[in-house]
Amino acid sequence: MIGRIVSLGRRGCEVLEALGRAGQFLAQSSVGVPSREGWYLWLRQMHFVGVLSLAIVLVSGLFIGMVLALQGYTLLVDFGAEQALGQMVALSLLRELSPVVAALLFAGRAGSALTAEIGLMKATEQLTSMEMIGVDPLRRVVAPRLWAGFVALPLLTVGFSVVGIYGGYLVGVEWLGVFEGSYWSNMQASVDFIGDVGNGMLKSVVFALVVTWIAVFQGYDLVPTSEGISRATTRTVVYSSLAVLGLDFVLTALMFGGFS
Amino acid sequence: MKRSKTMELGVGLFMLAGILGLLFLGMRVSGMAFTTPGDTFRLEANFANIGSLKPRARVTMAGVTVGRVTAIELDTDWYDARVVLELNGDLEGQLSRDTTAAILTAGLLGEQYIGLTVGGDPETLVEGDTIRDTQSAMVLEELIQQFVSNMVSD
Numbered sequence: 001m002i003g004r005i006v007s008l009g010r011r012g013c014e015v016l017e018a019l020g021r022a023g024q025f026l027a028q029s030s031v032g033v034p035s036r037e038g039w040y041l042w043l044r045q046m047h048f049v050g051v052l053s054l055a056i057v058l059v060s061g062l063f064i065g066m067v068l069a070l071q072g073y074t075l076l077v078d079f080g081a082e083q084a085l086g087q088m089v090a091l092s093l094l095r096e097l098s099p100v101v102a103a104l105l106f107a108g109r110a111g112s113a114l115t116a117e118i119g120l121m122k123a124t125e126q127l128t129s130m131e132m133i134g135v136d137p138l139r140r141v142v143a144p145r146l147w148a149g150f151v152a153l154p155l156l157t158v159g160f161s162v163v164g165i166y167g168g169y170l171v172g173v174e175w176l177g178v179f180e181g182s183y184w185s186n187m188q189a190s191v192d193f194i195g196d197v198g199n200g201m202l203k204s205v206v207f208a209l210v211v212t213w214i215a216v217f218q219g220y221d222l223v224p225t226s227e228g229i230s231r232a233t234t235r236t237v238v239y240s241s242l243a244v245l246g247l248d249f250v251l252t253a254l255m256f257g258g259f260s
Numbered sequence: 261m262k263r264s265k266t267m268e269l270g271v272g273l274f275m276l277a278g279i280l281g282l283l284f285l286g287m288r289v290s291g292m293a294f295t296t297p298g299d300t301f302r303l304e305a306n307f308a309n310i311g312s313l314k315p316r317a318r319v320t321m322a323g324v325t326v327g328r329v330t331a332i333e334l335d336t337d338w339y340d341a342r343v344v345l346e347l348n349g350d351l352e353g354q355l356s357r358d359t360t361a362a363i364l365t366a367g368l369l370g371e372q373y374i375g376l377t378v379g380g381d382p383e384t385l386v387e388g389d390t391i392r393d394t395q396s397a398m399v400l401e402e403l404i405q406q407f408v409s410n411m412v413s414d
Contacts, residue, residue: 043264043267043268043271044264044267046271047267047270050274051270051271051274054274090289094289151275152274154278155274155277155278155281156278158278158281158282158285161281161285161289162281162284185291187289187291188288188289188290188291189291189318191289191290191291192290193285193286197282197285197286197289197290201282
């Protein structure tokens with residue numbers, strides 16, 4: 001009995017320690033005077049996590065917008081309210097689907113790659129040798145990746161929303177025959193720039209922070225073996241997805257729950 | 261740093277696309293228009309019951325949108341609802357003093373909005389005036405009650 005309580009306490013301490021390490025790690029690596037060299041490193045990571053993730057994010061956005069319009073139309077047409085299709089597609093994309101789905105895709109596409117890359121650097125002792133020659137690996141390896149993630153995901157989210165709304169337009173207006181004017185005007189009447197677009201972007205910034213942080217920290221903190229790398233990559237995707245979905249509920253309750 | 265030029269171009273285009281997308285969300289999706297402040301004027305109207313009228317609802321005249329509702333509050337002098345309307349500035353001095361305001365419903369289940377109808381008074385409404393002649397929102401329960409009591413009395 002006592003032994004169980006002791007092991008519970010040990011687990012608690014370990015979790016707290018890991019959280020503390022992660023916080024320290026974030027604080028140390030995200031502040032750093034950007035030099036010309038650092039700018040190039042950031043650009044390179046931006047290309048990798050941002051530009052190369054565009055294809056999967058935009059294609060997913062198109063299909064999600066199309067499926068929303070199709071589902072929404074069959075639901076709304078029963079009430080004779082298919083004019084509200086644009087409003088439905090835009091609000092569900094901007095408030096909910098774009099930030100969440102883009103963050104999940106980002107965790108799978110870019111987050112896992114970041115973990116594996118940094119993990120392999122650690123396993124092959126590249127990080128240690130950097131420290132030996134006096135280069136701070138937090139600044140040289142981690143900081144550009146963190147900042148690239150922070151900037152790239154909100155931008156990808158915007159792309160997701162725009163393409164999704166056009167996907168909805170394609171299915172709703174061109175195929176199912178909703179009047180074009182009411183698609184756009186109902187959308188414009190109901191979407192508020194600060195309240196809907198702004199809050200969606202805020203969500204996406206929070207998700208970017210969390211997902212990139214988890215990915216980079218898991219890579220930096222893993223057991224440097226091949227098994228450790230595979231475990232850490234899995235953990236990145238699982239933890240980021242759970243964190244995104246859990247935080248999404250909290251943020252939605254705060255933003256749209258009317259508890260202000 | 262051999263391929264950095266094309267990479268820079270890619271990242272630059274990516275960020276530009278993001279900013280353009282945000283602009284699109286602002287202009288096209290949320291319908292933000294850069295209206296200069298000052299070309300509107302305010303009117304007030306008291307209603308016995310506003311139903312489910314909300315701030316930002318449309319104000320129309322002959323079906324044309326001419327303004328929006330900016331605030332709704334309880335008037336504790338009369339215990340009715342005071343609705344503040346913001347109308348296009350070019351209507352100032354054009355609406356007669358006996359203009360009526362009614363709360364209308366778009367469709368059977370649609371949103372509620374305010375419809376204005378001009379009267380024949382030569383004097384006109386200006387900034388801050390109150391519309392006297394108003395018609396409350398249609399409340400379904402009251403309508404049914406009226407209908408039932410009429411049936412009983414017949």
